[in-house]
Amino acid sequence: MLIIGGGFGGLFCARRLDHPAVDVTLLDRAAGHLFQPLLYQCATGTLSIGHISRPLREQFARQANVRTLLGEAVHLDPVERRVTALRPDETSFTVDYDVLVIAAGMQQSYMGNEQFARWAPGMKTLDDAMNIRQRLFTAFEIAETLPPGPERDSWLTFAVAGGGPTGVEVAGQIREMATRTLANEFHSIEPEEARVLLFDGGTRVLKTFAPDLSDKAAAALTELGVELHLGVHVTDVRQDGLTVTPKSGAPSQDYATRTVLWTAGVEAVPFARHVAEALDAKSDKAGRITVEPDLSVPGHPEIFVIGDLAGRDKLPGVAENAMQGGMHAAACIRRDVTGRRRKPYRYRDLGSAAYISRRRALLQVGPIKVAGVLGWLAWGFIHIAFLTGLSNRVSTVATWLATIARPTRYHRAFMLGSADEHEARYTWSSWDQDGVRPPRPGITKA
Incomplete structure (x- = not known):
């Protein structure tokens, strides 16, 4: 087979x-x-x-x-x-x-707007994760080199499209990273001032969860500093920002941001x-x-x-x-x-979980609903149980324990790559400009 x-x-x-x-x-x-x-x-x-x-x-x-x-x-x-x-x-x-x-x-899925992918990577593969890691940490590095003003602010503004579990989790992590991990590492900027904008077309985040858990998630995100924008659709994504259009029919609004992450739809x-x-x-x-x-x-x-x-x-x-x-x-x-008759498939809902930040997570299993520290512990147990390989489980637990004890994130390394390689395309590179492709060494540009 x-x-x-x-x-x-x-x-x-x-x-x-x-x-x-x-x-x-x-x-x-x-x-x-x-x-x-x-x-x-x-x-x-x-x-x-x-x-x-x-x-x-x-x-x-x-x-x-x-x-x-x-x-x-x-x-x-x-x-x-x-x-x-x-x-x-x-x-x-x-x-x-x-x-x-x-x-x-x-x-x-970009809902028919495939051009958005150029500026707004999704979160589905290891390549996506490495791409996003590079974009997130490099945004702070670029902001450090700029004087105060709108351009610096745009590099310190992060937008997340989609209020499902992935969108909520990544938005919470960016704010936690800015306020905890990077807080004392820069001289010209204050990472704590980084804005994280979360956009979703629904009336609440985590709409597959019970309303009371969804409300707790929204409150936790707001306390972290995530700005929630609900009832809106992202209708344009470009190099220096995005446009959102309210479902109510109100005028569209532009946001200046250099980092957009897409978690809306598959x-x-x-x-x-x-x-x-x-x-x-x-x-x-x-x-x-x-x-x-x-x-x-x-x-x-x-x-x-x-x-x-x-x-x-x-x-x-x-x-x-x-x-x-x-x-x-x-x-x-x-x-x-063995010549026996097949049985029909019956899905058993074993619950849903979502991580927001350290000591804040949600767990919903049938009528059981847990939030806060208990939800966080339950979330960790579930994810460890399903990781493949004993070494992965042990090393992940050790890393989480170290992260709890200290604000440092030990896997922040990223590489900008070679400017003459097609794979090294970033939002601040000339490779992203229409019609501009720097030649490789020894090759005449067509």
Whole structure:
């Protein structure tokens, strides 16, 4: 069988298929499992890449029936039961399958405004985290070199689009970083004066949480110094600022900022949309593929779609749904091998959690609602429990304890890269100017 995607769904599916009758190939474009719920802590310098990721080859080193391949799935042939993938050098190879599990996940959505991505990175990959870390800390460095005035203020203004868990978490972390970590490290600027603006189209942040927890989150953010702007849509993002338009019909308003982070909305990755077309399957506006009760694609019992991509019963786009979906797909495959009937998938809501700042977090499990220090402790326990690898758990706990004791963030390193490399593109670089591309050494500019 072939699993596409090494996230929570693919990982838990492969783990449950430690069976001599099943040969598993796990194809992923990153070659590592990413603990995405803690990605924002990597972006803001609390955790390192190694804390929240683990190589898939290491993960399955002792599971002899699983092989992992590095590549990006780009084409599905359901008749030949074959998937074509691209290697990092953009050459291609194919993988045949008897059973296919698609756990490719979602990507950041800009609601049709793809040009926003140029100035407002999302929060989905390790590359995103490193990009954001570089932008955040470099903004303070640039502000340090500027005289007081509007230009300096724009570098010390950070905007976050989206008031869901990721938006709330990253906004809180930026303020905590400015007021605690960086407070005594600069001479010309006062990092504590950095503004963090959080924009959302709803009437409250964390709208998937109970209203009283949402109110507590808003109060905690406000106490931290985050400025909440609700009931508005971000309608333009550019190098030196953004524009928001109130849903009430009031006039639009511009904000001068050099750092915009986008956490509003997700959509299916291109391969998932291709799969829907290749299988003539129904999908929603975001690209989620309609599936049968057992998570297989209608008319294709050999193909499962799990996690965020499964369009059924309003399944939430959270890690727990991906884990449970992966285990369910594995159970169905094991039943097929032994000639038993598949069971329908039933998602069990084990609760939601959101981190705001040190000693401030929220936890909601059914009727149980916890906030403050207790919520923070419960949040930490849950995340440690699901981190892959004992070393990751131990090192993460040690890092958190050190962060509690001292304001220092030990993983703040960032690199500006080489100015002549295409990958080194930043909002303050001439590379971001239309039509301007500095030549590489020894190459004549076209």
